[in-house]
Amino acid sequence: MASSYPDPHSHSAALYRRASEVLAGGSTRLTTFFSPYPIYAVSGSGSKVTDADGVERVDCLNNYMTLIHGHAHPEVVEAAIGQIRRGSCFAMPTEREIELAEILTERVESVETMRFCNSGSEAVLVAIKAARAHTGRPMVAKCEGAYHGCYDPVEVSLSSSPESWGDSDEPAKVPYTVGLPDKVMEDVVVLPYNEVEASRALIERHADRLAAIVVDPVPTRVGCVPMRREYAQMVREAATRHGIVLVFDEVASFRVRYRGAQSMVGVTPDLTTFGKIIGGGLPVGAVGGRREVMAVFDASKGKPRASHGGTFNANPATMAAGAAAMRLLTEEAVDTLNARGDRARERIDAAFEAAGVAGQATGAGSLVMIHFNRRDLGSYRDVFQDASESRRTSALHKALLNRGFIVGSGGLAAISTANTDREIDDLGGAIEDSLREMRLNDPGG
Ligand SMILES: Cc1ncc(COP(=O)(O)O)c(C=O)c1O
Structure with a gap:
């Protein structure tokens, strides 16, 4: 099933309305909430997560860096x-x-x-x-x-x-x-x-x-x-x-x-x-x-x-x-995982280049971060996003959800051993398509 987030008639939107009655702020966790409502998970297997509306996505976040072997290994x-x-x-x-x-x-x-x-x-x-x-x-x-x-x-x-x-x-x-x-x-x-x-x-x-x-x-x-x-x-x-x-x-x-x-x-x-x-x-x-x-x-x-x-x-x-x-998680598994992290950074850099948008990926090993700038990044102040950068990061997150990929709302990806090279390449393709779409919707950036 295709995703069209946000959709006020979706099961996730309904669950969030129900949650808001009994959970303070409608949620129990800061990072899993994003506006207008978070997407509710039902099940996960390997690199895939299925949500409350039956939409399956490739999980490149893996519970914020937790599931090193994906879901339900x-x-x-x-x-x-x-x-x-x-x-x-x-x-x-x-x-x-x-x-x-x-x-x-x-x-x-x-x-x-x-x-x-x-x-x-x-x-x-x-x-x-x-x-x-x-x-x-x-x-x-x-x-x-x-x-x-x-x-x-x-x-x-x-x-x-x-x-x-x-x-x-x-x-x-x-x-x-x-x-x-x-x-x-x-x-x-x-x-x-x-x-x-x-x-x-x-x-x-x-x-x-x-x-x-x-x-x-x-x-x-x-x-x-x-x-x-x-x-x-x-x-x-x-x-x-x-x-x-x-x-x-x-x-x-x-x-x-x-x-x-x-x-x-x-x-x-x-x-x-x-x-x-x-x-x-x-x-x-x-x-x-x-x-x-x-x-x-x-x-x-x-x-x-x-x-x-x-x-x-x-x-x-x-x-x-x-x-x-x-x-x-043997030494060999870590090496394979880190190679996938390198591949993700390369694909993301290439996606920015191809879409003609200023951006880059940083990180180490299987931790990857997407940035809407080409600054030389060393300190917190270098990394700090201005309002336009943070708006674009949030737009990319949502555009990727609708293309079947989960990354963090702040641009984080954490690759698991269940993520394949093919999925990493497809993530790069989805980022390129999303960036092109975002440029059309917001030419001023
Ligand atoms: C470096 C670091 N320290 C501590 C924490 C807190 O861990 P937890 O969310 O399990 O409390 C996190 C969570 O993301 C983290 O990234």
Whole structure:
């Protein structure tokens, strides 16, 4: 069935009206909502998703970077269901969490020990707790524009704009949520992403109060522009010199290399946060790193320096699904996936060229971001979309939905092992057609 989004008579539109009666804002998740109504999923298999109106689309977003093997991969489903049949959660640990931790600690050298939680946001929160307990200091440094989930300190300056962002060498602290306590803002340092000297100076200035430097090596909200190696080296050196805990948030970026994006930038963090792909499509988060830092959670000798609990932590269904997904993600599979990411970037660049529209694709490995500009992109401020760019990004998203492709409403694609080369080529073709159509509808751009 063909799609004609938006359609007020569609099942999705009706579901949204029903949802608006009982769900605040009609939805439970910021990123899955777009105006005038989100499209409701009914089922997914491999690279395809079928919506409430029977429309099938190629999924190039894969639950925002989660489903590394696409939807309902038989081995992952079998692992999860097999475990649920034996019991979905217990007030006891299970062998399943040891298995997944063994897989991840073997892959990521910097991770000696780890602990599981239920989301990437929680993983970042737990990492910051560990850093504070380890150092006895309160402050956190994070990069302007970088997304690390919904914990208050890391939301600061998530959506800074030219009106609010201040000096480029010392970005202003901009609250994301109304009512954020001043104290939270006081304990945050906002670093200009990829700007080595300016960031170093800010870290030096606050060094004696900094517990953690939290960085994402491929930040989606900074256009999936990979971290410069010299930036990664600078944060490592500064953290070591001042006894600050360096946290790599690899909730999204872990997928870009078999051993995580940290192996791409050549730096060893003290702590790493995980989420998304490591749960095989079920809710998950994890933090791991140096044994000495992770020891803050050790309750074997009495009350730990930092507490970490959670009813569903390391729930065995997630652990089993995650281990199955990770076993399927061999080094070879990551290489194939990354080649598809390169192919997607090439096809998207070619589509902009052929349609005569200024645009480009950035990213690393299987993470791809579409931009309506040809600027040289390094920092959040380079990537920041003006009103016309963001209008065109949103128009492209909708045009692609109507051509049978799912990408993020902000232009993100996250390729899965279920996506074929043919689908990537077709995505390029659909982007070219969409751009031509958009030019006709909005010649001024
Ligand atoms: C880098 C990064 N950190 C943290 C998070 C938060 O993860 P979750 O949505 O599982 O809470 C995300 C989610 O997109 C992310 O991309």
